[in-house]
Structure formats: C-alpha cells, structure tokens
Amino acid sequence: MIRRASRSLALVLAGVVLFGAGGCTGSAREHWKVVPRGSVSDGNLVMDVVSDPRTFNPALASETTSTQILGYLFRGLTRISPRDGSVKPDLAKGWRVSRGGRRVVVRLLPGLVWSDGAPLDGRDVIFSFEKVYYNPSIATSVRSELLVDGKPVSVTLRDPLTVVFETKKPFAPLLESLGVEILPRHILEPVVNAGTFNQSWSVREDPAHIVGDGPFVLSRYVPGQFVILRSNPHYRAPLGIVPSPGCSLPCLAQIELRIVPNDTSSLIRFLTGKTDLFGVTPQQMAVLKPKRKQGAFRLMVRGPSLSESFVTFNENPRAPIAPWKLRWFRNRRFREAVAWSIDRTALINIVLNGMGEPIPGPVPSAVRAFFNDRLPPYRHDPDRARLLLKKAGFSYRGSWLYDGDGHRVTIILLTNTESPERVQMAQILQANLKEVGIKIRIVPLQFNMLATMVTSSFRWEMLLFGLTGVLDPHGDTSVWKSSGFLHLWNPREPHPDQPWEAEIDQLFDQGATTMDPVRRKKIYDRWQEIAHRELPLIDLVTPDQITAVRKTLGGIHPTPLGGVVPHISQVFQQGVLSPA
Amino acid sequence: MFRKGGIPLLVLCLFFVSSVLAEFLAPYRYDSVRFDLSYMPAVWPARHAGEWAVPVIKLKDPVLHRFETVPGQWVPVRFLCRGESYRWMGAIRGTRHLFCVDKPGRVALLGLDLFGRDLFSRLLYGIRFSFLLSISAVSLSFVIGIMAGLFAGTTGGWADQLIMRLGEVFMAIPSLYLLMGVRAIFPPGLSATEVTLIMTGALAFVGWAGLARVVRGLAMSLREEDFVLAARSIGMSPLRIWLRHILPNMSYYLIVALTLSIPGFIVGESGLSFLGLGVPEPHPSLGNILAESQSLPAMQAAPWLLLSGMTIVGVVIVFNLLGDRLRDPDRMRRIP
Numbered sequence: 001m002i003r004r005a006s007r008s009l010a011l012v013l014a015g016v017v018l019f020g021a022g023g024c025t026g027s028a029r030e031h032w033k034v035v036p037r038g039s040v041s042d043g044n045l046v047m048d049v050v051s052d053p054r055t056f057n058p059a060l061a062s063e064t065t066s067t068q069i070l071g072y073l074f075r076g077l078t079r080i081s082p083r084d085g086s087v088k089p090d091l092a093k094g095w096r097v098s099r100g101g102r103r104v105v106v107r108l109l110p111g112l113v114w115s116d117g118a119p120l121d122g123r124d125v126i127f128s129f130e131k132v133y134y135n136p137s138i139a140t141s142v143r144s145e146l147l148v149d150g151k152p153v154s155v156t157l158r159d160p161l162t163v164v165f166e167t168k169k170p171f172a173p174l175l176e177s178l179g180v181e182i183l184p185r186h187i188l189e190p191v192v193n194a195g196t197f198n199q200s201w202s203v204r205e206d207p208a209h210i211v212g213d214g215p216f217v218l219s220r221y222v223p224g225q226f227v228i229l230r231s232n233p234h235y236r237a238p239l240g241i242v243p244s245p246g247c248s249l250p251c252l253a254q255i256e257l258r259i260v261p262n263d264t265s266s267l268i269r270f271l272t273g274k275t276d277l278f279g280v281t282p283q284q285m286a287v288l289k290p291k292r293k294q295g296a297f298r299l300m301v302r303g304p305s306l307s308e309s310f311v312t313f314n315e316n317p318r319a320p321i322a323p324w325k326l327r328w329f330r331n332r333r334f335r336e337a338v339a340w341s342i343d344r345t346a347l348i349n350i351v352l353n354g355m356g357e358p359i360p361g362p363v364p365s366a367v368r369a370f371f372n373d374r375l376p377p378y379r380h381d382p383d384r385a386r387l388l389l390k391k392a393g394f395s396y397r398g399s400w401l402y403d404g405d406g407h408r409v410t411i412i413l414l415t416n417t418e419s420p421e422r423v424q425m426a427q428i429l430q431a432n433l434k435e436v437g438i439k440i441r442i443v444p445l446q447f448n449m450l451a452t453m454v455t456s457s458f459r460w461e462m463l464l465f466g467l468t469g470v471l472d473p474h475g476d477t478s479v480w481k482s483s484g485f486l487h488l489w490n491p492r493e494p495h496p497d498q499p500w501e502a503e504i505d506q507l508f509d510q511g512a513t514t515m516d517p518v519r520r521k522k523i524y525d526r527w528q529e530i531a532h533r534e535l536p537l538i539d540l541v542t543p544d545q546i547t548a549v550r551k552t553l554g555g556i557h558p559t560p561l562g563g564v565v566p567h568i569s570q571v572f573q574q575g576v577l578s579p580a
Numbered sequence: 581m582f583r584k585g586g587i588p589l590l591v592l593c594l595f596f597v598s599s600v601l602a603e604f605l606a607p608y609r610y611d612s613v614r615f616d617l618s619y620m621p622a623v624w625p626a627r628h629a630g631e632w633a634v635p636v637i638k639l640k641d642p643v644l645h646r647f648e649t650v651p652g653q654w655v656p657v658r659f660l661c662r663g664e665s666y667r668w669m670g671a672i673r674g675t676r677h678l679f680c681v682d683k684p685g686r687v688a689l690l691g692l693d694l695f696g697r698d699l700f701s702r703l704l705y706g707i708r709f710s711f712l713l714s715i716s717a718v719s720l721s722f723v724i725g726i727m728a729g730l731f732a733g734t735t736g737g738w739a740d741q742l743i744m745r746l747g748e749v750f751m752a753i754p755s756l757y758l759l760m761g762v763r764a765i766f767p768p769g770l771s772a773t774e775v776t777l778i779m780t781g782a783l784a785f786v787g788w789a790g791l792a793r794v795v796r797g798l799a800m801s802l803r804e805e806d807f808v809l810a811a812r813s814i815g816m817s818p819l820r821i822w823l824r825h826i827l828p829n830m831s832y833y834l835i836v837a838l839t840l841s842i843p844g845f846i847v848g849e850s851g852l853s854f855l856g857l858g859v860p861e862p863h864p865s866l867g868n869i870l871a872e873s874q875s876l877p878a879m880q881a882a883p884w885l886l887l888s889g890m891t892i893v894g895v896v897i898v899f900n901l902l903g904d905r906l907r908d909p910d911r912m913r914r915i916p
Contacts, residue, residue, distance in 0.1 A: 264876050283877040285643050346615035350694060353877075354642025417856065420875070427695060427861055431613050441771070442860065 032296040034575040041247035043573025048266040057201035058181035059140040073212035076179035082562020087175045101170030101515035108161045113234040121160040127185035129155045215250035215569040229255040251572035280546040282355035300558040302545040304357045306469030310537040316490040319458035333392035335535040339378040341385040355544040361528040364469040372528040401437030410439040415464040417444040588902040599708035603666040606701030611862040614696030619882040632657040655685025691884040706864035714845035717783035725788040729795025747789035840903035843896035
C-alpha cells in the first residue's frame, strides 16, 4: 500500500515538474510602461552579444562581436551611409578625385584628437596603411580589400591634414575602402617595430591602453559576462551628423554589452526588459509580435536583408566525384530544372516564418544602386522542371529520374549544422526535388569540416549555403571571378573553364576600373543576367531584417543597410521602464 | 507471466501493436508534407451533413501561425480506404489505411509539425522505431552480457578478472558520452539503415557491462549449488550445465532486468536522436520529434510537439511498472 502511494506521489511530482516548467518564464516581469526621465543625455544602452570578443585590435578582428565593439571605438576616413549606401566623410573633411579616378586627395577634419588627448593627423593615416594594412607580417583580413590589381595603393602625406592616394589603374570602390579603421601611431608604432603587433590589443589588454577615435572608449571587459564602453570625451562628430536636441555627441554615457550563451536567452532577456535593442530572427516574430504593447517595444521591419542563401553544384572537373554526376551538374538545363522545382514560398513561410523575399540573382534587392530589377525570379513549377530534365537527356522510370546512361539521380546535399534554418531549408528542398524525381540525402556538417570539403578536397556534390551580401558588387570578386577562392562551384580555376565564366571575369575587371556609376551599373547588370541564366548559384530567399527597439530609445531610424541606428552617437535614452 | 503483467503489460501490448501496424493506422506517411499548413493545430473529424468529415483549413497569417476554416468546405473521412502508398515494415507494398481524408482536407489528430507533417502518424512510426531499436539493442546487449557474465562466473581466474575490469571501464564512463563517442567514430551522412545498425550496436556495446556483472555473481553462487555439483559429478558437459541448470535459474532475474533496461535504451536512443546523432530526418524517432520543439518559438507555435517527450516518459513509466510487477521474490526460486 505504501509502495503504491509512493509511486503515485512520484507520478504527481513528475507531472508537476513537467507541466510546472512552462510557468517559469511567466514569473519574470514582462509588463512595462515608459516613464520620461527628464534628461536625454547620460543614458545607458544595454544590448546582448552571443559570444566573447576575440580581440580589440581593429586590424585583426574578423568575427562579429569584435567588429561590432570596434565599430564603436574606431573610425575610418570615410563611412557608408546606411540609408543609401553612398560614401560620406568620417574623419575626412572632404576629398577630390582627379586623373580619371587614379588619384584621391583627402583632407582631414582639423583638430581631431585621440581618446587619450594626443592629436590625430595625416601621419596616423600613413602609419595605418603603410605600417599595418600593407605590412606582410601582419595577419589582417583587410589587406585584400585595399589591393588594386594585387598592388598596394600609394599613400603620401602632402601636409599634416592632407593625404594623397594614388593607384596605377582607376579603382571604383577606393573611397569605400578608405573606411578602414585608422590606428593611433603614437601607441602602435613601437609595437609594430617590436614585431608584436599580431599579439597586441588582445582581450587581455588593459582597457585604458586601447586608444580610439570613435564615439566610445573601452571601459571594462569581464570575459563571459560583459563589455562596457564609455563615451569618448574627445569625440568629434563627422560632418553631417548633428546632435539630437538636448545633448552633445555621443548622447549616451555608456553602452553595456552583455555576453549571453545563445539567441534564446537573449530573446528572453529582451522580453523581460533587460535589454534595449534586439535583432529579431523571423522565427522569433511569432513570440515577440503579440507582446509589443506590454513589453513597451516597437518591431521595425526594414525590408529584405543583404544575406542570401543558395544551392550550388560541384562543377569542378578536378573533383573526386562520379563522372556522370559531374556531367549532370555541368549541364545548364539540369541546374535550371532544379531552380524551377524549388518552392520559395514554402521556404519563406516555413523557414522564415513568412518574413522574407525570394531573390532572383546575386545582388540583393536591398542594394538598390546595383540591383537588376529585370530578372524574373524562378517560381515553383515542377512540370517545367520535368520537361527541362527530359530535354537534357534524363528520363523517368516510375517516379524516379535516371540519366542517359541509366544512373539514378541521387545527390548528397551538404549544409552546415550551426544553422537550423539551413537544415530546414534542406529538408524542404529534399521534398521539392523528390517531386521531380531527384533523390537527395542531406548531410549536415560542422562549418569547418564543410569548408574543407568544399574549398580544398572538392569531395562534395551539392551545397546549401549562404553568404552575406556586399554593398558594392566588387566585394563579390572572390565568389564570381574564376580565380577566386570562394568561386564555390569550381574554386581557383587556372583559367576560366566555361565561356560565360570568362565573360564574368572580364565584367568584374571592367567594373572595378570604371568610375562612371551609370556604366558600372550596366556592367554589373550584364553579370547578373549571366548569373541568372547560367545558375552556378541557385539563389533562394533572404530574410527580412527585423529589430525590436525599446520605446525608451531615441535617435532610432530604420535604414535599409545599417540597422535601426543610423549613427550610434545620436542614440539617446529618453525614458526608463517601469512596471505597468 | 501475462496475468502478473496486468495493466502495464496491456498498455505495452497496445503500444506495440499500434507501432507494428503504424503504416495502416497512420493516415499519412511519416514524410508526407503540407508546406501550406506548417504548425497547424489539431483538426478532428466532426459530423457534417450526416457523415464524418473534416473542415478545409487554410493559412491566414504565416507570422503568427493563424489558420482559418474555408467556410462551407468539408472533406469526408473515409474508413479502411486507399490512401498514400507505403511499404509495410519496408517490405510489403500497401495503400490501405484505417482512415484517410482527400486533399485539400487534412486530418490532424495531434496537430502538424513545421513541415506540415502529421504528428500522430509520425509518433506511431517514431514509437515503432524507438521500440524496435531498443528491443534489438537490448537483445544484443543481453547476449553479450549473459555470455560474458556466464563465462566469467563459471571459469573464474584471469578471464574473470579481464572481463570484469573491462566491464568496469565501460561502467565508469557516463553512458551518454560513451554513446556519443561510439557514434562519432562513424562518419556523418550515413543512410537511415546504417545509422540504425550503428545505434543498435552502440547501445548494446554500452549496455552489456552492468548485466554481465550481475550474471557473473549469480553464476558464481549457482556454481556452488548441490544440483550443479551433482550434474558435474555425473560428467555433464559445461555447456549443458549452463543451459540446463544455470540459465533457467536466472530466467526470472533476466526477464525483470530485460523489462527494466528497455526504457534505458529508449532514453538512450532518444538522447542520441535529440542531439542529431540518431536516425536522420525525415525518419521519425521519439528523440528527433522532440528535438523539433527545442526552440522557444517552436514551443510557442506548436506545443503539441512536446507530446513525443510525454510519450517517452509514458513508455518508460509503463516499462518500469511492468518490471516492478514481475519482480516478485517468491518466483525467484531454484529450479533443480
């Protein structure tokens, strides 16, 4: 009897544990109202980041947390307007382009000062380019962006506030590349001379030693917990950035970046009022949308993002895969059939929760300056796909597809495990391609393993992957030029393998050296047409960019290219949250 | 044994029969998708115009997963009907289902998952997969465990030492890590069959040591019994002694141990699948259905996916209750 009673008690307890867990999230407070705080200056902005910074050295940073933080601490000569992607002055006062685009004379703002009070002038610019970015012993990923035709740009000092950049050939994205961070010569020159630059300004460095020119300076970093930035008292705003009424730039006194383990904890922290800004994935919209009012936040949908996802096939003749498979993948009709069989509406509705757009070509529609709007997107049309496959020499036995030599069409699709969205997309593709008789086996792999297989061992057949889009198509060179290392379908070709690849190579060379925006647009339009016809990458969908913004924040404007914060120095806190 | 099993045994039999007949009982195949009905809540048949029918549902808001019924459109439910084709147990072709609903209707007794697949159907297939896999893994591990235990217990000496110390090494490592380690030896991207075989092997490989230890103990004590000595003195062969005297005397313990270790294997399988190391999608198992409901948005949009977790808990409890009932001291008597 006692045993029976204890058993039912155990069951009841199990029930309490199972069902009671659901109530836990409800216990933290989620109902808020905004109370004005009287002053707009001296605010504190709290955000979450999902990983620790790896370095505080702008020349060495490559992963997102470091680059995000360093974006608040350092500036370049130019900056990109988040509204339209045009180049605006930052440390520069202005510039003059001459000799058909081969010479750019940049004038610096007078009276610029580093955060430690030392003056900032043209010598810092020369130092940054010559001693750091063009120094072969420094492991910086920026260098490749600053090379024109593989050669460095010549940088000379005319007077303390004037720097002259000269290239052998005109280089259209030069002004944009001048946005690289300028580094303090008086601090880092001894470090470079001592040969220890690659280890300098690591995350163990004393924050006071990290001297910048951005609106904020590093105040404290506790690994695994937080990074705190304070306003830079010596900050001088770029031309065109005006202070919000009631405070001087930067308006905020402090930015607090909390390091959290993952996106879900970040979501919960935003819902419970602990953070002010939160980048929302489409899946999280269903959780956030009904709670806008009680959580005192706005959801800002800024239209399609720059990132794109695509599938691509291995067209590399050197690849160690079955020769008949290579023949399928190199067949343009086969790739087109695949493009027509993909249900992009399902991809958007299921994976992106209805918040996304199909993409027709390699330039995201957010980049209006270069987007070719005459390309028709591929719709979901399995009948057309089957017809194309038959034209390409394939035939059906039952519902499965066979090629001319009698091989059944089965393909291994690789994608990376880190992104659950991509694995879901792969499953939808699997169902879509089954409709046209193609059997797909999905193999999710870790990113590093995947990268090795795709870029060095070439042992892969079909890949579902994504790339972050760029503002200027020139940034896509490593993907589209046949010699590029990210030319995924056939990396690092000694010479263009197919006629259309040769044409794209030519177009990219022309695009880089043409200064006239109208002619450049025409050149890149032609590239998009070829990409759309030949389909080396079959573009899928792009998610909408969504940011959740607490209503206490001011200085917020959604922009298509730069988030909801046009310039971090203009952001201010106009209220505080109080329980409703 | 059947009378002693009582309700838990009945429930288990129900589970077992329904999982064996999964193809027939499930209205849809496990991989039958409806991309337009992602995360649709349960739709039950109701009486409409004198017959059983389901309303036609369409997506209203993909962001919040809101659905609406199309007014006036009902699709009748047919019983013992021809529907989606399947291969029963991967072998016999068939199209008969207990009930089906033609497109555009969709019957969903427990709701649909992200890809619009029927959770009820997937659970039936998933239970079968988890059951068959753990039963075969348990059998394999029992064969290994009993052999190792008997050999160690009856021979003694250095063989005993070797086997038992090896078993202790296995028992010292937490089983989930050991499982993951064994699974990691094999490359990713294997087919469902290969993964199933590997998982069976891995589970058996991890599970034999505990049993071997107890069997060895029992064998050592039975070895000293008078009836074993008698058998030995009349020249009976060791193998015959094992089969005739030692094993039958352990049978009750073994049956109980069997019922009590199956749930451990089910949890092991689900754990591996939950971590993505198990059978690949779209094949369902209790673990990978549960893995679908991992994220907060998924849990909010489709809480019914947690039913697979409840099923795991339910099955484990029923097995334990059964084991409890079978473990009865007065049945543990000696069989001379």
